[in-house]
Amino acid sequence: MYAQLVETGLKKVQSAEDMDEQEREFQARIDAGVKIEAKDWMPEAYRKTLIRQISQHAHSEIVGQLPEGNWVTRAPTLKRKSILLAKIQDEAGHGLYLYSAAETLGVSRDELLAALHSGKAKYSSIFNYPTLSWADMGAVGWLVDGSAIINQIPLCRCSYGPYARAMIRVCKEESFHARQGYDIMMSLAKGTPEQKAMAQDALNRWWWPSLMMFGPSDAESVNSAQSAQWRIKLFSNDELRQRMVDQTVPQAEYLGLTVPDPDLKFNAETGHYEFGEIDWSEFQNVLKGNGPCNRERLRTRVKAYDDGAWFRDALVAYADKKSARTAA
Numbered sequence: 643m644y645a646q647l648v649e650t651g652l653k654k655v656q657s658a659e660d661m662d663e664q665e666r667e668f669q670a671r672i673d674a675g676v677k678i679e680a681k682d683w684m685p686e687a688y689r690k691t692l693i694r695q696i697s698q699h700a701h702s703e704i705v706g707q708l709p710e711g712n713w714v715t716r717a718p719t720l721k722r723k724s725i726l727l728a729k730i731q732d733e734a735g736h737g738l739y740l741y742s743a744a745e746t747l748g749v750s751r752d753e754l755l756a757a758l759h760s761g762k763a764k765y766s767s768i769f770n771y772p773t774l775s776w777a778d779m780g781a782v783g784w785l786v787d788g789s790a791i792i793n794q795i796p797l798c799r800c801s802y803g804p805y806a807r808a809m810i811r812v813c814k815e816e817s818f819h820a821r822q823g824y825d826i827m828m829s830l831a832k833g834t835p836e837q838k839a840m841a842q843d844a845l846n847r848w849w850w851p852s853l854m855m856f857g858p859s860d861a862e863s864v865n866s867a868q869s870a871q872w873r874i875k876l877f878s879n880d881e882l883r884q885r886m887v888d889q890t891v892p893q894a895e896y897l898g899l900t901v902p903d904p905d906l907k908f909n910a911e912t913g914h915y916e917f918g919e920i921d922w923s924e925f926q927n928v929l930k931g932n933g934p935c936n937r938e939r940l941r942t943r944v945k946a947y948d949d950g951a952w953f954r955d956a957l958v959a960y961a962d963k964k965s966a967r968t969a970a
């Protein structure tokens with residue numbers, strides 16, 4: 643992918659001649675597949691790129707709890723409710739894991755959270771859509787966690803050790819999440835006509851936003867070439883999006899549901915599905931903060947943080963008291 647992006651001249655990356663000795667050595671280690679660890683020397687831009695991506699990933703996991711949290715009290719059975727609760731709790735764990743990975747790069751959690759709360763840091767566009775019915779719990783698990791896995795499996799092999807290692811466990815849990823989502827979709831698709839219609843409606847609403855999760859097209863992706871050179875990205879946005887479509891369309895067919903794309907067709911020669919044009923204006927609008935739930939999501943996170951201030955203060959006071967006692 644890297645060679646392809648560089649060859650097409652789409653984006654400028656630093657050539658070996660422009661690098662100093664230290665940068666050339668660093669790039670050689672990356673090219674040899676050596677993992678970069680927290681205390682290793684790294685170019686400032688590599689550090690910044692990782693802080694940006696890992697923290698946005700962490701924010702996505704945390705904000706991503708909200709659309710599903712909406713259905714905890716209305717899950718149809720006790721079993722479904724406990725599975726949903728466990729899944730949401732996993733997402734919280736992923737967020738904390740990822741904040742820790744970002745902290746190894748010399749940034750504090752307070753700084754990262756301040757960037758989220760002020761609207762400066764991004765989180766995944768997908769979590770700005772509402773969850774309107776129980777079928778959305780199925781669609782989110784199936785399509786959103788399904789897409790997250792496709793994006794994150796390659797990250798287990800990315801160049802930054804702490805991020806790569808964190809991704810291994812995260813991916814295992816995401817795969818349980820995707821299965822539970824598909825299981826909900828199966829029950830609904832095989833249920834009453836009303837239940838099947840709910841499943842179809844959820845697929846209709848979540849399909850296109852799920853394709854947008856992979857980011858802008860390669861031609862528009864400003865960060866891809868450099869991230870590929872540093873082996874933070876092993877596959878391009880479009881490659882992973884194609885993988886998601888190829889994997890998911892047969893699953894929709896198995897459910898007896900229709901993917902909401904009249905241009906979708908299988909190309910026997912390439913072995914891939916061709917799909918219709920993504921509405922990039924919708925994507926850009928969500929990124930600008932104007933999606934259906936952007937304001938509500940941010941407000942909820944800021945309130946949760948403010949409401950928890952007394953608890954954080956109590957923890958610090960307790961820790962101070964304890965260390966004073968040990969010192970005495």
Ligand SMILES: CC(C)(COP(=O)(O)OP(=O)(O)OC[C@H]1O[C@@H](n2cnc3c(N)ncnc32)[C@H](O)[C@@H]1OP(=O)(O)O)[C@@H](O)C(=O)NCCC(=O)NCCSC(=O)Cc1ccccc1
Nearest residue numbers: 699702703706733765766767790854855857863864865866
């Ligand atoms: C592929 C990409 C997301 C974007 O590639 P890059 O090379 O970084 O950027 P690129 O140049 O292509 O884009 C230009 C600009 O557009 C931004 N942008 C792009 N796409 C999006 C978007 N969709 N939403 C919002 N912003 C987006 C991008 O940041 C950049 O802006 P910046 O320069 O920062 O201001 C990459 O960061 C990545 O792999 N991240 C790690 C995975 C990750 O974060 N996963 C999160 C989901 S976790 C999950 O779902 C689990 C779960 C399931 C269920 C419930 C709860 C939890």
